[in-house]
Amino acid sequence: MAKNEELFNAIIKGKRKDVSVLVQTAVDSGANVAEILMESMIPAMREIGDRFSRNEVYVPEMLIAARAMQAGLDIVEPLLAGTGHEPLARVAIGTVKGDLHDIGKNLVAMMLKGAGYDVTDLGVDCDIAKYEEAVNNGTQVLLLSALLTTTMPAMKEVTEHFKGKDVKILIGGAPITQEYADEIGADGYAGDANQAVGAVEKVLA
Amino acid sequence: MLVTPTKRSVPSKKYWPKFHPKHPELSGCFLMEKNMSKSIAIPTLDQFVYGVCPKPVKTARGLELGTGTVFPEVNFTLPTMNINEETWPQVIAQYTEMADDVIRRAIELEVPQLMIEFETLPDMTIRPEWALEINRLLADKLIEAQEKSGIKTALRFTPNDIREFSRPPIMRSGKYWDSMLETFAKAGEAGADFLSIESTGGKELCDEALMNADLPGVVFALGVLACRDMEFLWKHMVDACKANGVIPAGDSACGFANTAMVLADKKMIPKVFAAVVRVATVPRTLVAVEQGAVGPCKDCAYEGIYIKAITGTPISLEGKSAACAHLSPIGNIASAVCDCWSNESVQNVQLLSGKAPEVSVEQLAYDCRLMNTAAASSPEDALRLRDWLVDSDSALDPQAYVLRPDVVLRISEKIMQEETAYGRTRAAVAAAIDELRKGAESKAYRLEEREESWLDMMEMAIEDDIPETEAEMIAQQAPLVDPAKCDLREYGIE
Numbered sequence A: 001m002a003k004n005e006e007l008f009n010a011i012i013k014g015k016r017k018d019v020s021v022l023v024q025t026a027v028d029s030g031a032n033v034a035e036i037l038m039e040s041m042i043p044a045m046r047e048i049g050d051r052f053s054r055n056e057v058y059v060p061e062m063l064i065a066a067r068a069m070q071a072g073l074d075i076v077e078p079l080l081a082g083t084g085h086e087p088l089a090r091v092a093i094g095t096v097k098g099d100l101h102d103i104g105k106n107l108v109a110m111m112l113k114g115a116g117y118d119v120t121d122l123g124v125d126c127d128i129a130k131y132e133e134a135v136n137n138g139t140q141v142l143l144l145s146a147l148l149t150t151t152m153p154a155m156k157e158v159t160e161h162f163k164g165k166d167v168k169i170l171i172g173g174a175p176i177t178q179e180y181a182d183e184i185g186a187d188g189y190a191g192d193a194n195q196a197v198g199a200v201e202k203v204l205a
Numbered sequence B: 001m002l003v004t005p006t007k008r009s010v011p012s013k014k015y016w017p018k019f020h021p022k023h024p025e026l027s028g029c030f031l032m033e034k035n036m037s038k039s040i041a042i043p044t045l046d047q048f049v050y051g052v053c054p055k056p057v058k059t060a061r062g063l064e065l066g067t068g069t070v071f072p073e074v075n076f077t078l079p080t081m082n083i084n085e086e087t088w089p090q091v092i093a094q095y096t097e098m099a100d101d102v103i104r105r106a107i108e109l110e111v112p113q114l115m116i117e118f119e120t121l122p123d124m125t126i127r128p129e130w131a132l133e134i135n136r137l138l139a140d141k142l143i144e145a146q147e148k149s150g151i152k153t154a155l156r157f158t159p160n161d162i163r164e165f166s167r168p169p170i171m172r173s174g175k176y177w178d179s180m181l182e183t184f185a186k187a188g189e190a191g192a193d194f195l196s197i198e199s200t201g202g203k204e205l206c207d208e209a210l211m212n213a214d215l216p217g218v219v220f221a222l223g224v225l226a227c228r229d230m231e232f233l234w235k236h237m238v239d240a241c242k243a244n245g246v247i248p249a250g251d252s253a254c255g256f257a258n259t260a261m262v263l264a265d266k267k268m269i270p271k272v273f274a275a276v277v278r279v280a281t282v283p284r285t286l287v288a289v290e291q292g293a294v295g296p297c298k299d300c301a302y303e304g305i306y307i308k309a310i311t312g313t314p315i316s317l318e319g320k321s322a323a324c325a326h327l328s329p330i331g332n333i334a335s336a337v338c339d340c341w342s343n344e345s346v347q348n349v350q351l352l353s354g355k356a357p358e359v360s361v362e363q364l365a366y367d368c369r370l371m372n373t374a375a376a377s378s379p380e381d382a383l384r385l386r387d388w389l390v391d392s393d394s395a396l397d398p399q400a401y402v403l404r405p406d407v408v409l410r411i412s413e414k415i416m417q418e419e420t421a422y423g424r425t426r427a428a429v430a431a432a433i434d435e436l437r438k439g440a441e442s443k444a445y446r447l448e449e450r451e452e453s454w455l456d457m458m459e460m461a462i463e464d465d466i467p468e469t470e471a472e473m474i475a476q477q478a479p480l481v482d483p484a485k486c487d488l489r490e491y492g493i494e
Helices: A005-012 A016-028 A033-053 A059-081 A103-114 A128-136 A152-161 A178-184 A193-204 B088-108 B122-126 B128-149 B174-186 B203-211 B215-244 B254-265 B271-280 B282-291 B304-311 B356-377 B379-394 B405-415 B421-441 B449-464 B470-480
Strands: A090-096 A118-126 A141-145 A168-172 B052-058 B064-067 B071-075 B113-119 B152-158 B194-196 B247-250 B316-318 B340-342
Touching (some): A016 A033, A016 A059, A033 A103, A033 A193, A059 A103, A090 A128, A118 A128, A128 A152, A141 A193, A168 A178, B071 B088, B071 B356, B088 B356, B122 B128, B203 B254, B215 B271, B215 B282, B215 B421, B215 B449, B271 B282, B304 B316, B304 B405, B340 B356, B405 B421
Parallel strands (some): B152 B194, B194 B247
């Protein structure tokens, strides 16, 4: 259960101004900043993700919640920087080479950010060098997205490139299946943006 | 390496533009649509049916659209594989097999006419010689089949829009645009009968607007950016067609309205919002006809139903027999007024009965056979079948409801009361919302409880947030545009 119910509900309802006020009030009253984030804000984003998975809300409502979350993060993050608080993990996401589709990728990035991860969006049409650069910068989980059956093989190439290296690979996109993930040796698969959060948690566990 | 075109397979310019002999007034109709009439081409419901249209099209080899027979348009694509120089012989072998299978089965099922669509993959548009080689291969197979068996055949060539490979997209210059121009220019030499595209101008902003259910954002992307790009793009495409003996067919708002439909199917956005987006794409796709496209509209352009009503040009559509490519709530209604019936696309994979493209042409052949049999029985039977196709879908989903022929005619008339592309887009949105409200109140279709508030919000948006003129809309939206995502100068907006 979230400690600050009012803040939790304001994020879920997407009330950006209220979130700013509530976070600032909590900070001013001496609340632990990491606790505000971990016990009220991130659980709110998890709840909105779960409601989406239960078909209770649409993506626009999730995005409104995410923007409200960001309003809170704008206050919290600078304060956390001085406390030694670390994000849950560093992840990077990009659509593979030859593929320009990015709606799903953007949604996954938004949900992961809301869940407390440090997310780098690599964009679309990503070659191996782009993923390599992210890994060299400390990325612990790479998420590969593809919508075209003819760009799926690029996932295999990226997965093989990083085989044996200290990075986990997750894949997703309309034509992607768990079977394909198993076939190419990826560490996991997610069917939607909310599942992606769970999949990242699973490979990092 | 390009296959050298043979003399017999290159359509002679003397055949073009040449339309159905019963409609000589249509010869040389290019650009006649520049100043469109305010009245729509199909004014009454009884004239709005599959297989016939006021402005039929006939190809150089005699294939006819809109003169009474619905026939299959088959599209196919590669199984999961890499496309590069090493795999190119395998790519060619795949397309050879797919074409042979489809043509053979179409002849076995006595399909009277057959169209194949070759929709390029991005790698093939970036390297036009690859796209043109496969196009030539398919054209030669279709020509040979017609000569040997008598089946009337045609090839639709659809290069894909690769301008968005640049981020932000560079729409009017650069290497991607040059590749597209080269592909358009050589389409005739490579045996294309029709030229189409699924253009993407404005999509870079529309995607985000869809995800946010941002109606003003959608209207800006479609009614301003997409319409401006369509005018630019289709002028070049029609010029290329004129110079090379190819029929400029039409576009599709697939990247906009079908994206919305898929998002709604995945319960990511409300269906009623996706229904409005569908209608909002009509003025955008209409621009291609204004520039000289004569049909058929692309198969995935469900807005084509409106294009047929407004312009009288023939259309291709896809529905239940395109489930191999994507799911939809409009499987039957999509065929109600089609002139050509498509499978969208299918991968060359093995099924129990045969390879998937061969299976696909069989499904389409039987769909068409039923429609043509009803039409041959009597005009009343054709209308009866049309109405069954409509009624079996339209009450179940708002996206189907806005494709009802009666709804289409009413909205089309309102669209054409406006003279500008932006004004038509705004009118399309307002009319769609109005029809959806009336339909919901009369329970003519099912509006889920959690969608009701979205219809309310869209009604408020059209009143408060969508300005009457394009200039006002640009003034409202331009400051919100992230220049890293979209360069408005590419749309002629400084």
